[in-house]
Amino acid sequence: MSKPILLLVDGSSFLYRAYHALPDLRGPEGQTTGAVHGIVAMMKKLRDDIGAEHAACVFDAKGPTFRDEWYPEYKAQRAPMPDDLRAQIEPIHEVVRLLGWPVLEVPGIEADDAIGTLARLGAASGHQVVVATGDKDLAQLVTPDVSLINTMAKPPERLDEAGVLEKFGVPPDRIIDYLTLMGDAVDNVPGVEKVGPKTAAKWIAEHGSLDGVMANADKIKGVAGENLRKALDWLPMGRKLVTVRCDCDLDGHVPGWPALGALALKPVDESGLAGFYGRYGFKTWLKELTGELPAPKTKAAAPAAAPDASAAPTPPAAPLERRYETLLSWEQLDAWLARIEAAPLTALDTETDSLDGMQARIVGISFAVEPGRAAYIPLRHEGPDAPEQLPLDAVLARLKPWLEDASKKKLGQNIKYDSHVFMNHGIAVAGYAHDTMLQSYVLEAHKTHGLSALAERHLGRSGINYEDLCGKGAHQIPFAQVDVARATEYSGEDSEMCVQLSELLLPQIQAEAGLNFVYEQIELPTSAALARVERTGVLIDASRLQAQSHELAQRLVALEQQAYEIAGQPFNMGSPKQIGEILFNKLGLPVVKKTATGAPSTDEEVLDKLAQDYPLPAKILEYRGLAKLKSTYTDKLPLMINPATGRVHTTYAQAVTVTGRLSSNEPNLQNIPIRTAEGRKVREAFIAPPGHCIVSADYSQIELRIMAHISEDPGLLRAFQEGQDVHRATASEVFGVPLDEVTSEQRRYAKTINFGLIYGMGAFGLAQSLGIEQKAAKDYIDRYFTRFAGVKRYMDETKSRAAELGYVQTLFGRRIYLPEIKGGNGPRRAGAERQSINAPMQGTAADLIKLAMVAVQNELDARGLATRIIMQVHDELVFEVPEAELDWVKAEVPRLMAGVAQLKVPLLAEVGVGANWDEAH
Template identity: 85%
Template sequence: MSKPILLLVDGSSFLYRAFHAMPDLRGPQGQATGAVHGMVAMMKKLRDDIGAEHAACIFDAKGPTFRDEWYPEYKAQRAPMPDALREQIDPIHEVVKLLGWPVLVVPGIEADDAIGTLCRVGAAAGHQVIVATGDKDMAQLVNADVSLINTMAKPPERLDEAGVLEKFGVPPDRIIDYLTLMGDTVDNVPGVEKVGPKTAAKWIAEHGSLDGVIANADKIKGVAGENLRKALDWLPMGRKLVTVVCDCDLAGHVPGWPALEELALKPVDETGLKDFYSRNGFKTWLRELSGETPAASAPKAAPQQTGDLFADASAPASSAIDKHYDTVLDWATFDQWLARINAAPLTGLDTETDSLDPMRASIVGISFSDQVGEAAYIPLRHAGPDAPAQLPLEEVLARLKPWLEDESKAKLGQNIKYDTHVFANHGVNVQGYRHDTMLQSYVLEAHKTHGLEALADRHLGRHGLSYEDLCGKGVHQIPFAQVDVAKASEYSCEDSEMCLGVHERLYPAIEAEAGLKYVYEQIEMPASKLLMRIERNGVLIDGAKLQAQSHELAQRLVKIEQEAYEIAGQPFNMGSPKQIGEILFNKLGLPVVKKTATGAPSTDEEVLDKLAEDYPLPAKILEYRGLAKLKSTYTDKLPLQVNPETGRVHTNYSQAVAVTGRLASTDPNLQNIPIRTAEGRRVREAFVAPAGHHIVSADYSQIELRLMAHISEDPGLLKAFGEGIDVHKATASEVFGTPVADVSSEQRRYAKTINFGLIYGMGAFGLATSLGIETKAAKDYIDRYFARFAGVKRYMDETKARAAELGYVETLFGRRITLPEIKGGNGPRKAGAERQAVNAPMQGTAADLIKLAMVAVQKALDESGKKTRIIMQVHDELVFEVPDAELDWIKAEVPRLMAGVASLKVPLLAEVGVGSNWDEAH
């Protein structure tokens, strides 16, 4: 006979998860309801999925606990609960009780300790105890009678004793030792510095326990051993803090304690729930209680739920999808599917490849879907003893090519730029891509993740196979070509078919908002197509020049190293924070600016910058670090990243990364080459033009200040830009009360720092630090600035207020930038969100403008038959490789085209430079 189940829910863990996963939903009276909605969804699902007779939902109580008495710094660094969550605590307690759950809140102890105590008592009373939590600390409670379930994991995770050992590398009875060694940054419990999960598990396996590790501390070598020995005095307190107490007195909180009969799950209070759902605007659940069948609702502009426990009522569950997938192994089936996709109004298309490098990837298989639930996979290069005979790759591509290159045959994909590259590698120029679900998600919900697996989970409630399910992980991962064809077919068919399903959910939401529709259709989709061309164009690199620079940098580093040794009076490892700390603070006695979490003096860049103002050695260390990074990241690495087939470097531009719309460059990153140092600028000298060509750089001048003038409508800024006055001199004139003609270079420098600092939300302290002046003087400058540029101050105040009301800001073109912390955050997080609210409309609009500009310029190049190629996009700059015969046209037309993509209250100005390399073009 099976044991009765006692289900314990870590309510505090659940409510934070619900708050952060859900958007800022509001009830009929304007009250916050997002976390409430999430908790209802999770608690309903838990009750349905787990047949428990007894249960409790346990929340933390207000006020300190006994751990605060043991260690006053306990949880000291944890941010306060956001106001928007705090106001939902009472409604959450109310609705959980209405759903039939006993609710437990015990002052003076944490929810973890109440759960631990209930586990002990419940197991002793003959229950099988299940704890629903996402907290790794709870793994210490697992035994033959207690297991954990994490419904927040994907897929949901169940941990028994074997599961704990597999996940953490230690058994449940050693989790306390494991946690003690690692520490807990969330709770401000130090561990052993730089000891993570692998090292902690390894030490425990080698020495049996924490006590064994401590006993052998003198035998553990390396930096980790040194750090362990430093932490020995602390470890007993650390162990005490991370141990869940399992013998708390719950009398007065659990009726009949220590008996658990009063924790029986109760019937749902339907009358109370109807009233609650009505008060909070939960219409779908209200209809369910009333016996109505919920109608399928249209997708919402702001997606409302995340994760399997937040599936929208109108999203079909995975089991509701009747899937029919074909594996195409003969020409008859191929012809049937070719006819289907030729007739389809929109076809989902996906490739499986042998590489993540889009310029070098080759096709292993192709899948199509012409409707949700229906898809086909054509395996083309699967190998292995069990692989079936497959259609020939070249002939399949030849037969597909007319459809692939037909602009009138509408296609859909997930990250279509990658697939377009892959087909291009095989000589196929795909046309007709109408939609990209990754970009749809990016436009609708830029602050969330945009992988297809996450999108299907979030919007369809579906969980497909993962790449790791098929290929494994790490060193044991196999190439996709070795995956069993049947599994590969299911995986690829899911991708193309779920892509259609996600599109059907997201695109109507985009169409419903004119601004979002413009950003998606006129900015992001055309930019994606063009970025693929720019990536394929690549940029020519002078490898010999970079090698020479590497050699010079190596000599400089040796010289700086020797100079540092002389200042220190001894040699030391310039890459060792520990040795640097010993030299700076122990030997030289420099002041400690701040400390690490373990109490050691910090030697991070911020600290060294501060110390370098007064001491020579920190300045030498900073110089060394900068040059060493330049050498390793660029002068050494760039020549190795040249594609042997093209002789060029091909970066990857990621669109769906920055919430403001800015592109991110990777492999290699061409946007972060330092330009403030002569050595950094010299790296750009290696980006060269081939014979008969020049490099042309075109960038927007002071774009964000011009956008500030346009958006704020400040008369002073409008006048400066309208009359072509140097805006920094104009600002200096106003702030310092000096005629423009008499503004000194120092005053202009101050004004420039003020102009750009205020755009990025810099306060008096930040400005004082940047200018090297007293905070009071910086505040006076800011006050004077706002007194003379009142429109800027008004814009900032109004923008913060509007962002706090809506939860987002928008660019001039309608791109929406969500600010999750503007309502829910507190202290520094909310202040950061307010700074972002001020800057994001300008930075986002600048990102929109450069994308519109490059699309407009490429269109003009194509229409006029020019051979000029765009080879890079870096922030507000476009870089071209121009045949000498087209230089005059480029110098005249590109600034005109870039200035003409938008009509502002101030002129847009694009400046052009020409050179034999990228540095000369500036």
């Protein structure tokens, strides 16, 4: 007979996770609801999934605990709880009780101690105890009768004794020793300096326990051993602080203590819950509970900071009946083909043998036209148990007319990848109408957009994990070896979840004109254009790169010798530890800042500052830059040439950055350094084939032009409208000199001010950039804002509006969420305010280059030209142009790029031409 379950939820652990995991949701009265929504979703799911008889949701109580008496600095460095999270505490307690959960707060102890005490009592009284937490400290509670579950991990994680050992490298009864050695920076509990998880686990394995490690401290060598010996007097106190107490007296807080009867789960208070859901705007849950929505309020609604709370994660009202069919006969395939021919929209998904879209070949295909129902066609599954399958080529021939019919609307998750896969088989899919990844990206760019994450967030469904299906690491099997029945379940689920997600997400996008424009006119067309750019690739001169690698290798050897001479000894130029010892211990250079472990930092910012006065940091910086250039580009690019095309094919990630900018991967073509001669030489290897040339078309000063448009500052508008040098015009205003008397130094200062301010730079940052006193920098900024008052007004109004709404917008309606602008601590809130100033400009620039790419590609297609877009880099499009089309490209591409939007200042795209990318600049 199975034991009854006691389910203990670490409410304090999940509060912050829910707060940071969701956008800044708002209820009907403008109240913050993100953390409330996350906790409700989790508590509902836990109650449904675990099947507990007794339970409690435990929160930290206000005020000090016994640990503060032991160690006054305990948690002293923790930032205060954000105001908008604090405002959600009482509603969270209220709704958790309405959901039938006992809520527990015990003054004088932490939630961990209450959980530890209840876990021990529950196990002793014959319960199987499950602790829901994201806190590694509670791993010390795990026994055969106590396990941990973390539903907010991706994928959800469950730890028994074996799981703790696998995750941390020590068993549960040594977690206290493990935590003591590492310390806890969050709680301000020192450990042994420079001892992390691996070292702590290794020492415990070698010496059996913390006591064994301390007893053998003299035998442990190196810096870690020295640090251990320094910490010996502290470690007993550290152990007390990290030990969860399991013997607290909960009398007066748990009725009937020490019996657990008061912790029986209660029925849901449906009446109270309906009122709560209505009050906080949880419409979907309210409809699930009552079958109807509340009447709309008559008074004006407060400005909403995010999509309606009902758009966030909501479990379905009832389990969806799922039927996934494996298609092994022509009759089955024909029946499904008739179904998708008649459907207004069909979700389509491929299973392949590679994540590289240019290389991947199809293993199977799935379809869905409605939630809960899907079909999977296995085509290349192998193994002794694999059934006889329809032939791949014949199936693709049967599907090709439908796939290439633009009138047959299709839906997918990351459709750009699937487009490549079908193209590898000679099929140019047409009719892709929707992409759930892009729908999520447009609605909530600051979150993750994988299908499993979307399903969990919006549908309350946990899909099959790929690693559960295929394994991971060295033991991972190819998808072709997955059992066909399991493959059907996995792929069919992907397709039908797409249908269900799109039905939920698309109406939210279509309800907002700006979001709908970004989705339909920017992101979807950009996906199709990018697929073509990726497929075209760029021609690389491998021999030129190899020669550059040889030159760089010689330079690196010379720099190494120069650094050794300055240091007076050899050292590892790639070792931060050895560099730190040379710079700070041997040469006695000033320590600029320290790492989290207290060691002097040797990061680039530090070296850059030291390099102004000392030669060795300058040599190290130069060495690092050339070594990175060599390993990332001159060595690697020739190895990435696709043997079938002779070209390098990057992948543009479309749903990564919150501002809408694209990200280039494998290889990253957007981060080739161009401030050094060596970096620019790498661009020489990006060449045109015979009879062609490279053309670069780049928006000029695009973010400053957007600033002029948004701020409507008369001075900036006039400078751009009259075609002036905007930095010279700025210098003229700031320094009070005629335009023709501005010096090059004054123009440089003005340029730094212009670009600094659009990134939210303050006096300190400007002083650092210009190498001047902070007071002088402040004077320059004050003078700038006096002359350009519209810019100051824009910055102030934008920060204020962002703090009110929780997001800023581009000119086209893209929303850029800034979660920290309300709830972050001082530095994080200040960072979000700086981002609020720049994000509308950077985001609008991203929108413009995407619109330009689409407009140019459409015109090339309409004219049947052979010119091809081969790269997109920030505000630049790069083309491979037949010589016969060069005049047209030079004249028309700038016109097309300038014409994608009408601003209050002219958009200007400048064109360069050359035999290679560097020459085209």
